[in-house]
Structures are given as structure tokens and as C-alpha cells.
Amino acid sequence: MASIASSLGDEKEKSLQSLFSQPVRFHLLYKSSHHGAQLSTLLSSFDTSGKFVLVVFLQTGEVRGGFTSRSLKVGRKFDDEEAFVFEVNRRSKRFPALRSAKAVEVHFTDSGQAIGFGQQAGYKGSVFGQPLSSTSSPVAVSFGKLALRWMLVCFRLDVGDLLPSPWREVSWTDWTRQSLRQNFASYKLVLETLPRVRALLLGPVGSGKSSLVNSIRSTIYRHWNFLSLLFSVTQLKSYDIRAEKGGSPSALSLCDVMAIGDEDFAGLSYSDTLDIIKGHVPEGYKFQSDFPINDKINGYRAAPTLKDQIHCVLFVLDAAKVTSYSSSLRTSLRRLHTTVSDLGIPQLILLTHVDQVCCAVKESMMSVYSSRVVQEKAAQLVGLPLSYVLPVKNYISQLSVDLNTDILLLNVVNSILQAVDDTLEDEYPGVITGPLPKEQLLTHRTEFPTL
Ligand SMILES: Nc1nc2c(ncn2[C@@H]2O[C@H](COP(=O)(O)OP(=O)(O)OP(=O)(O)O)[C@@H](O)[C@H]2O)c(=O)[nH]1
Numbered sequence: 230m231a232s233i234a235s236s237l238g239d240e241k242e243k244s245l246q247s248l249f250s251q252p253v254r255f256h257l258l259y260k261s262s263h264h265g266a267q268l269s270t271l272l273s274s275f276d277t278s279g280k281f282v283l284v285v286f287l288q289t290g291e292v293r294g295g296f297t298s299r300s301l302k303v304g305r306k307f308d309d310e311e312a313f314v315f316e317v318n319r320r321s322k323r324f325p326a327l328r329s330a331k332a333v334e335v336h337f338t339d340s341g342q343a344i345g346f347g348q349q350a351g352y353k354g355s356v357f358g359q360p361l362s363s364t365s366s367p368v369a370v371s372f373g374k375l376a377l378r379w380m381l382v383c384f385r386l387d388v389g390d391l392l393p394s395p396w397r398e399v400s401w402t403d404w405t406r407q408s409l410r411q412n413f414a415s416y417k418l419v420l421e422t423l424p425r426v427r428a429l430l431l432g433p434v435g436s437g438k439s440s441l442v443n444s445i446r447s448t449i450y451r452h453w454n455f456l457s458l459l460f461s462v463t464q465l466k467s468y469d470i471r472a473e474k475g476g477s478p479s480a481l482s483l484c485d486v487m488a489i490g491d492e493d494f495a496g497l498s499y500s501d502t503l504d505i506i507k508g509h510v511p512e513g514y515k516f517q518s519d520f521p522i523n524d525k526i527n528g529y530r531a532a533p534t535l536k537d538q539i540h541c542v543l544f545v546l547d548a549a550k551v552t553s554y555s556s557s558l559r560t561s562l563r564r565l566h567t568t569v570s571d572l573g574i575p576q577l578i579l580l581t582h583v584d585q586v587c588c589a590v591k592e593s594m595m596s597v598y599s600s601r602v603v604q605e606k607a608a609q610l611v612g613l614p615l616s617y618v619l620p621v622k623n624y625i626s627q628l629s630v631d632l633n634t635d636i637l638l639l640n641v642v643n644s645i646l647q648a649v650d651d652t653l654e655d656e657y658p659g660v661i662t663g664p665l666p667k668e669q670l671l672t673h674r675t676e677f678p679t680l
């Protein structure tokens with residue numbers, strides 16, 4: 230798609246952008262001269278949701294079009310208060326629809342195919358005959374005529390999409406991936422008596438906890454990892470992350486558990502979570518919401534040692550849902566965060582599903598730190614500073630791994646080890662014997678956050 234030049238040109242593109250109050254980017258979906266002047270082809274190019282701009286290039290050299298905040302469908306007439314018609318010149322002008330209830334209309338019948346904007350939108354022939362004015366703004370695109378006389382281009386509008394500069398600098402190269410991989414594989418914890426860091430994945434249902442284990446293994450093993458992890462886990466299950474497939478275990482082990490509860494789902498209770506963190510709960514323990522963990526359960530560790538405890542808590546949150554999390558879930562997350570802070574355990578937020586909140590990120594993970602939406606989602610997370618938020622995309626169906634996704638996932642594993650080492654250094658200043666790890670490439674942590 231990117232190879233089909235948009236025909237708008239820099240000057241007209243800037244002029245069109247000036248019609249919107251927020252910064253926007255145009256992503257080309259359809260061009261009649263390339264795809265054919267068929268309404269059905271145009272409609273099939275629309276994403277199911279989003280905002281769209283149709284631009285018509287008239288023979289006279291004039292450029293006009295319409296904006297709609299909804300995806301177009303055949304036979305649909307819809308209310309769109311945001312819809313407007315525009316003309317693009319050196320200074321562009323926008324004209325609101327006269328009646329928002331019929332702002333946009335799509336006809337596709339034997340007698341005609343048309344898309345209309347404005348009061349009398351329709352296929353009866355009102356096309357770009359008259360000059361636009363602030364009192365009259367019907368604009369329709371009739372496909373019969375389009376084939377002969379005009380060119381129609383359709384863009385998806387990515388609103389407020391990219392920040393002028395990313396909030397974290399990353400060099401998206403194979404060298405970075407190799408360095409992060411190497412660093413992780415050879416990582417030696419500063420406390421030699423601690424063989425492995427146990428990082429606990431905590432989060433609501435479906436936030437991507439199990440997929441994260443799968444994704445990290447896929448990254449390390451260099452191919453998509455088939456694990457039957459994607460059934461909701463009801464047991465405490467630890468996964469060693471090997472430095473390479475079949476190799477010796479790395480310094481990291483990830484602990485997957487059932488989701489944190491809210492008013493609709495009983496889930497993992499606060500007290501059971503604390504027992505896991507403190508190291509009382511044996512591997513494989515099956516959680517029961519109506520039966521809290523106590524010292525009578527089989528395998529209960531009454532006096533857990535450092536290696537039994539959780540050394541890092543990872544809050545795994547879904548970027549597409551984080552703003553709609555229930556207040557009880559938010560309260561649980563805050564309470565856990567405060568307790569974990571009081572225990573002196575490092576914590577990070579892993580923001581998953583970032584590919585679902587921003588089109589630019591969906592296209593390329595390289596945009597993840599430039600995406601305004603991702604940054605806003607990250608900032609809304611229980612008030613944590615951005616430096617504790619690591620956006621990731623999980624591998625969910627790809628059969629092969631991808632450079633940029635790998636870099637984000639490798640940054641997660643290195644950041645966990647670094648966060649634990651920083652804490653251990655403070656807690657055991659006299660007994661640190663191991664070598665200090667190499668400086669991490671993407672980590673910018675200074676202190677543990679307080680909500
Ligand atoms: N698009 C997208 N989908 C994701 C991502 N991470 C997970 N998913 C999908 O989200 C769904 C839930 O993922 P899981 O890994 O099972 O979530 P979970 O947190 O383990 O869920 P529970 O164990 O039920 O609490 C699955 O369908 C995944 O394929 C992501 O980063 N992007």
C-alpha cells in the first residue's frame with residue numbers, strides 16, 4: 230500500500246491536516262486509479278473502526294472531499310456529528326453537514342453507487358457542480374462518473390498519532406537485539422547465593438500473562454513457541470527461561486498465576502497473592518477462591534528462604550482495556566502495588582496489546598515509543614512514572630519472530646534482572662560478590678515508584 234503514492238502532495242497534505250484540531254496522519258487505504266472505481270472495492274478497504282477521509286480530485290484541478298468518524302457500509306445512513314465536507318486549496322476550508330442525522334450516506338443499488346456527505350447526500354447526481362459555501366454542503370461521489378472523470382482516494386486518519394520525539398530512545402537494529410540477547414544469556418546476578426530471579430506475573434483476566442511467557446520463550450528460542458499456556462491458569466506455575474533452546478536455565482524464571490479478581494470474577498485474592506510473594510506457596514498449588522491459603526495446605530513453606538520468594542512483580546495490563554478497568558480492579562492493583570513497595574520488591578508494568586490501540590504501532594512496533602496513544606495509556610496506569618512502563622506486543626499467531634517485537638521483549642527480561650540486582654545491592658551491601666552486570670541498553674530506572 231505504501232508504494233502507491235497518495236497523489237495529495239506535501240502542500241495539499243499539510244493544508245488538509247490543518248483542518249483538524251489535533252495532529253493527524255493519513256494512511257492510504259484506496260486509490261481508484263489503482264484499485265478500480267467500484268464502490269464495493271472502496272468499502273472493502275475500510276477498517277472496521279476508525280476515522281476516514283475521502284478525497285476527490287476533479288478535472289478542474291480542485292480537490293474536495295469528506296471526513297467521517299465512522300467506517301462506511303453499504304446501505305448505511307448514519308448520524309455523524311464530526312462529519313464534514315472540505316475543499317483543499319492553499320488554505321483549506323471545512324463545511325459541517327447541514328443535518329448531522331444524515332451526515333453520511335452510502336448507496337449501492339442497481340440504479341447507482343454513491344457516497345454522500347451533507348443534507349441531501351445521495352446518488353441522484355449532486356456531485357461537485359457548485360462551489361462550496363458555508364450554507365450548502367452536499368457532496369456526493371457517484372461511482373459511475375468517477376471511473377471516467379475523477380480520481381478518488383481514501384485515507385484512514387490516525388489522530389494525534391505520533392509524538393514529535395519518542396519517550397524512550399531505541400536503536401531498532403539487529404545489533405541491539407543481539408546485545409540484549411547476549412546480555413540476558415550471560416547475566417550473573419550480583420548475589421551469588423541467589424541462583425534465579427522469580428518474577429511473578431500479576432494482572433486481570435486476559436491481559437496477556439501467559440502469552441508473555443510464550444512470547445519471551447519465542448524470542449529467546451528464535452521461533453514461535455507452542456505452549457499450551459493459553460488456558461486460564463489456576464495453579465502456581467513457574468517457567469524457567471533458558472538462555473537458548475535446550476540450553477542451561479538463565480537467571481530468570483517467570484511465575485504465571487490465575488488473574489486478579491474484580492466484581493465479576495473471584496480470581497486470585499490479595500492474601501493468596503501475598504503468600505506467593507513471600508514464598509509460602511508450593512509450586513503447582515491450585516488456588517481456590519473460597520479457600521484461602523493457610524499453613525495447613527500441602528507443601529506450605531512456613532519459613533521460606535530468599536530463593537523461594539518472589540523477587541520482582543510484573544503487573545501485566547492490557548493497553549486496550551486499561552482505561553475501562555473497574556474501580557475495584559484499580560483498587561486491587563493499587564493496594565498490591567503499595568504492599569509490594571513496602572516489601573521492598575521491585576515492580577514493573579508490562580503494557581500488552583499495544584498493537585490494538587494505535588494504527589502506527591500495529592504497522593510497526595518501531596513507533597511504540599512515539600505513539601501518543603500508547604504514552605497516554607501508559608501514563609494512566611495507576612500513576613506510575615513512564616520509566617516503569619514497558620510496552621510489549623505478544624506473539625499470538627506469528628510463526629516467526631520479528632526484530633522490533635524481539636527487542637521489546639528482550640528489554641523486559643533484562644529490565645527485570647536489572648531491577649532485582651539494583652534492589653539486592655541495596656539490601657545486601659556486604660555480601661555482593663558477583664560481577665556487576667553490563668549497563669542495560671533500554672533501561673532508565675532510578676527509583677521504585679509510589680502510587
Ligand atoms: N493483539 C494482541 N493480543 C494479545 C496480546 N497479548 C495477548 N493477546 C491475546 O489476548 C488473549 C488473552 O491472552 P492470555 O495470555 O491468555 O492472557 P492471560 O493474562 O494469561 O489470561 P488469564 O490466564 O485468563 O488471566 C489471547 O487471545 C491472546 O492471544 C498482545 O500483545 N496483542
Ligand SMILES: [Mg+2]
Pocket residue numbers: 438439440458459460461462
Ligand atoms: Mg493465563
